[in-house]
Amino acid sequence: MSEIEEIGENYKKPDKAKEYNRKKIIFSLIELGLLLSFLLILVFSGLSLKIRDFVVSFNDNPYIQFFIFILIIGIIELIIFTPLNFYIEFILEHKYSLSNQTLVAWVRESLKSLGVSVVLFLPLIFLLYYFLRNFGDLWWIAVGIMIFIFTVVLSEIAPLVIFPLFYKFRPIEDLEIKTRLTELCEKVGLKIEGIFSFNISKNTKKANAGFTGLGKSKRIILGDNLLNNFTVDEVRSVFAHEVGHYRYSHIWKLILTGAISTFI
Secondary structure, eight states: OOEEEEEOGGGGSHHHHHHHHHHHHHHHHHHHHHHHHHHHHHHHSSHHHHHHHHHHTSOOOHHHHHHHHHHHHHHHHHHHHHHHHHIIIIIHHHHTTOBOOOHHHHHHHHHHHHHHHHHHHHHHHHHHHHHHHHSGGGHHHHHHHHHHHHHHHHHHHIIIIIGGGTSOEEEOOOHHHHHHHHHHHHHTTOOOSOEEEEOGGGTBSOEEEEEEOSGGGOEEEEEHHHHHHSOHHHHHHHHHHHHHHHHTTHHHHHHHHHHHHHHO
């Protein structure tokens, strides 16, 4: 699972940076509140029951019924949240001169993200439904184990399979950067499979650095904005934050916390 440190041009202007971060937090809270409201309305207004009754009226297969039910809920959610996501991801980023995306590019990336999410999580949702139908009162144990395994596997394959769907990755050729970052990793016992740059500038002016992957997929990823606009010492300082996540096992702690919260 990647841990990303972001630095944008507006961070050189403290007032703009504070304003931007404040708005990001506000809209995140609005998004959370909207999601909770949607779920509460879905459950307590009887809307979910009406959708269920509609679905079962023309099909007897419980898994097909479940698929259509999830599809309808997903379409409603898209209709509600797309305008807000558009403002947060496109309008707000352009307002603070942090985005390089065109409208067409935003739509393309959003559709790509939706497609990846469907491929990844639809089988997971069907497994959840299977466990609910067949494991009785112990369904939550099976679900917790499933989520833990899924998270670990996803963390390992994401740098190899998923991230390249969105960005082009190339091995870093700058010997000084490779040496400085490798030395930093060695100090904390972090073994990596490589140091790569990726073309984040196609979407944003932000400069990113991260440590991503588990096992043999562990690697350092550096955004091209960071490499092109910052000194080697600055790149090292940004990445030192990410090494700290590894040093204190934050990624594994997050995975375990997520799995434990499922059991609780």
